[in-house]
Amino acid sequence: MISRRSDRPASAVPASPHDGADHFAAANALDGRRSTNPSAPAPAGITPLKVVVAGGFAAGKTTFVDSISEITPLTTEAPMTQYSVGVDNAGAVSTKTTTTVAMDFGRLTLSATTMLYLFGTPGQDRFWFMWDELTRGAVGAVVLVDTRRIADCFGAIDYFERRRTPYVIALNRFDGVLAHPVEEVREALAVAPEVPVVVLDARDRESTRSALIALTRHAIARKSGR
Amino acid sequence: MSAERRFLRPFALTQGRAAAVIDLPLDAIVTSTDRARHLAHRMVAERARIVQLCAEPHSIAEIGALIGVHLGVARVLVADLMASEFVELSTADFDDDGPDVSTLERLLDDLQTF
Numbered sequence: 001m002i003s004r005r006s007d008r009p010a011s012a013v014p015a016s017p018h019d020g021a022d023h024f025a026a027a028n029a030l031d032g033r034r035s036t037n038p039s040a041p042a043p044a045g046i047t048p049l050k051v052v053v054a055g056g057f058a059a060g061k062t063t064f065v066d067s068i069s070e071i072t073p074l075t076t077e078a079p080m081t082q083y084s085v086g087v088d089n090a091g092a093v094s095t096k097t098t099t100t101v102a103m104d105f106g107r108l109t110l111s112a113t114t115m116l117y118l119f120g121t122p123g124q125d126r127f128w129f130m131w132d133e134l135t136r137g138a139v140g141a142v143v144l145v146d147t148r149r150i151a152d153c154f155g156a157i158d159y160f161e162r163r164r165t166p167y168v169i170a171l172n173r174f175d176g177v178l179a180h181p182v183e184e185v186r187e188a189l190a191v192a193p194e195v196p197v198v199v200l201d202a203r204d205r206e207s208t209r210s211a212l213i214a215l216t217r218h219a220i221a222r223k224s225g226r
Numbered sequence: 227m228s229a230e231r232r233f234l235r236p237f238a239l240t241q242g243r244a245a246a247v248i249d250l251p252l253d254a255i256v257t258s259t260d261r262a263r264h265l266a267h268r269m270v271a272e273r274a275r276i277v278q279l280c281a282e283p284h285s286i287a288e289i290g291a292l293i294g295v296h297l298g299v300a301r302v303l304v305a306d307l308m309a310s311e312f313v314e315l316s317t318a319d320f321d322d323d324g325p326d327v328s329t330l331e332r333l334l335d336d337l338q339t340f
Binding site: 045047048049071074075076077079100103107111114116117119133136137138139164165166213217219223224 | 251252253254255257283285287288290291292296297298316317318320321322323324325326327329330331332333334336337338340
């Protein structure tokens with residue numbers, strides 16, 4: 001039996017109360033002052049690019065990042081209390097907790113002027129707000145799917161569709177096999193025909209690279225078509 | 227008010243200075259200047275570590291992870307170092323919906339030849 005994204009109630013992903021808002025800026029604007037144009041290129045002239053790596057718990061996000069990163073994946077943390085005030089409407093998390101949002105990420109120096117960062121999304125649904133920061137300005141997203149637990153990625157797909165972020169579906173082969181054929185999974189995910197679905201082994205660098213190439217191609221097609 | 231206070235506490239490292247805090251993307255690349263590296267021995271520990279780390283370019287996210295501070299703290303420390311012209315920042319000049327087509331095409335070339 002395969003789960004279908006269309007079977008779920010539409011409210012499965014909470015409508016973000018902060019769509020389009022800049023939480024990090026808000027959290028950081030201690031003196032109420034907004035950005036003073038941080039985008040002026042420095043002499044170093046390095047362009048950072050980022051790709052978001054999403055998927056359910058244990059779908060292979062960190063493995064994916066690790067397979068292509070030139071550094072051992074690092075974990076960056078932000079305390080939940082900074083952002084939860086007025087954000088976490090679910091009420092599941094008390095602002096008194098010291099919960100930390102942790103994100104694993106890796107880096108790939110592609111040229112003297114281009115660095116690609118791969119950010120794994122925080123696993124739990126209550127960290128949706130963190131996804132806004134990760135997704136803003138990103139090339140796009142790779143949604144890793146464990147075909148034995150397809151429903152785990154529905155939330156991520158909903159999120160990227162709502163944000164109109166280019167994404168590819170990457171079916172991670174565990175033990176070398178897919179639990180369901182690609183077409184069956186595509187149908188269950190109910191993704192648009194133009195969304196690439198690739199099969200990969202997240203441990204394999206070539207596999208990971210192919211997924212990133214598919215994503216970049218898809219992002220170009222989306223942008224060119226506009 | 228109490229919410230603000232709760233928020234401010236992690237920033238004790240920044241000596242309470244809130245000026246020069248700007249919206250630093252977590253993938254903004256930080257590089258320290260020669261002058262900063264000469265003066266690093268006179269800086270407080272976290273600032274000195276950032277200056278030394280960023281002799282090679284590092285992102286805000288990497289700084290947070292490698293110095294062992296939360297992202298928000300890393301942002302404030304870097305903003306502070308920027309204000310003193312101890313570090314230079316390189317960020318992508320993209321819209322929220324990501325890089326333009328020519329940047330994406332360069333990325334595609336890089337990934338294919340990588």
